[in-house]
Amino acid sequence: MAAYWRLKGAETFEIRQKSDLERNIDMLALPGGESTVQGKLMKDLGLFEPLKKRIEDGIAVFATCAGLILLAERIEGDDTVWFGSLPVTVKRNAYGRQLGSFKTTGMFDGKPGVPMTFIRAPAITSVSPDVEILSSFNGIPTAVRRRNITALAWHPELAV
Amino acid sequence: MDNRQELNRNLAQMLKGGVIMDVTTPEQARIAEAAGACAVMALERIPADIRAAGGVSRMSDPAMIKGIQEAVSIPVMAKCRIGHIAEARILEAIEIDYIDESEVLSPADDTRHIDKTKFAVPFVCGARDLGEALRRIGEGATMIRTKGEPGTGDVVQAVRHMRKMLSEIRRVASLREDELYEAAKELAAPLDLVKYVHDNAKLPVVNFAAGGVATPADAALMMELGAEGVFVGSGIFKSGDPAKRAAAIVQAVTNWQDAKLLAKLSENLGSAMVGINADEIETIMEERGK
Numbered sequence: 001m002a003a004y005w006r007l008k009g010a011e012t013f014e015i016r017q018k019s020d021l022e023r024n025i026d027m028l029a030l031p032g033g034e035s036t037v038q039g040k041l042m043k044d045l046g047l048f049e050p051l052k053k054r055i056e057d058g059i060a061v062f063a064t065c066a067g068l069i070l071l072a073e074r075i076e077g078d079d080t081v082w083f084g085s086l087p088v089t090v091k092r093n094a095y096g097r098q099l100g101s102f103k104t105t106g107m108f109d110g111k112p113g114v115p116m117t118f119i120r121a122p123a124i125t126s127v128s129p130d131v132e133i134l135s136s137f138n139g140i141p142t143a144v145r146r147r148n149i150t151a152l153a154w155h156p157e158l159a160v
Numbered sequence: 161m162d163n164r165q166e167l168n169r170n171l172a173q174m175l176k177g178g179v180i181m182d183v184t185t186p187e188q189a190r191i192a193e194a195a196g197a198c199a200v201m202a203l204e205r206i207p208a209d210i211r212a213a214g215g216v217s218r219m220s221d222p223a224m225i226k227g228i229q230e231a232v233s234i235p236v237m238a239k240c241r242i243g244h245i246a247e248a249r250i251l252e253a254i255e256i257d258y259i260d261e262s263e264v265l266s267p268a269d270d271t272r273h274i275d276k277t278k279f280a281v282p283f284v285c286g287a288r289d290l291g292e293a294l295r296r297i298g299e300g301a302t303m304i305r306t307k308g309e310p311g312t313g314d315v316v317q318a319v320r321h322m323r324k325m326l327s328e329i330r331r332v333a334s335l336r337e338d339e340l341y342e343a344a345k346e347l348a349a350p351l352d353l354v355k356y357v358h359d360n361a362k363l364p365v366v367n368f369a370a371g372g373v374a375t376p377a378d379a380a381l382m383m384e385l386g387a388e389g390v391f392v393g394s395g396i397f398k399s400g401d402p403a404k405r406a407a408a409i410v411q412a413v414t415n416w417q418d419a420k421l422l423a424k425l426s427e428n429l430g431s432a433m434v435g436i437n438a439d440e441i442e443t444i445m446e447e448r449g450k
Contacts, residue, residue: 016414016415017415017418017421032173032174033174033175033176033177033178033198034174034178034198034199034233034234034235036193036194036196036233036234037178037196037197037198037234037410040194040195040196040407040410041196041410041411041414044196044407044411045411045414045415065174066174078233092233093233096255097229097235097236097255097256097257098167098168098171098235098255098256098257098258098281098282099252099255099280099281101167101168101170101171102167103163103166103167117167117170119167119170119171119174120171120174120235120257155170158170158173
């Protein structure tokens, strides 16, 4: 994810502890991985509340896969809510286990032919009316935008 | 590279910076997930118990693995014996997320590994040096881990294997291009993979540490040496307070450079697994499969 944004000309650094938040941040990238791991680590390391406040205050957020799950207001079959700042419902591992992972290309934000890699990806099963849908797969939304937040179920960085 | 291989390498990318924990029950799997494991390895007996019990050690009961798959949302891995094509097919049939073709189990074939390119499911394999790692990748492994000496709680072999692999990578990267043919011969590894290592100064797949990691400091040491994540086998559920130790190891891997935090994480963890010195044991698992 960091390499992806460096390619786009951004300077990047990883937020691993509280002192990292003292640096100047224009955009938060919430990468793939396991949402349970990331959520727990953010809480254990005292990062969760400060990050939640920044997101609510309107900092630009770009999230993929696990990042989308962390932002979602509801997770199907799970009472856990992490940031809950994006009014969508997500379903974890919606395409099955690793054997269900796949690659495709599709329309993203009006741009055709964008490569999309789905790794044990979540699906966005419902969205509130003010959420803009940026891409879909078989009629199910796979990327959304609302105010400061853009969130993707797939990985754009793996196609670079 | 075909699509499946790439997707399988991609999943390993998502595990990077994480800790994969051995679990033997759904309850342990839930503890591991709650502690921040990025994946669990489902097996009937952890390496320390396999070592203690002796005898032939095989793939776990699929019903037991399925129980663990149902218990957690993180990826579930399971082990098959080296060269045991049928065990691997069974694990693929129950949609395991990653197969570990593992020297911890008794080898089914003492010379050949599984042709992993014939499977849709991803494989991780152990390696003690660069040649072994590249042979496994050539056979289709999409993730590598050091072998270490499993079930000992002694990190010395994992350190030896990681240092050896990474110093060989640095050496290959420093060669002239016309020296790569000889290097491939010495390493007994496919030439295209040796060229990849030369051009990129790293393996083409994610490289974790495994075998003998028992404490947050052990995990931090492996990250310091260049591991991209850590497998913890017997170290967690053979210790006094598994949930606390598991969470501490996860944080240690994330912030391995922060010694003050490591000090805090290492406090009051209860007893570590007792462990045995890797040079005092009779069954040398790391020598299985070359």
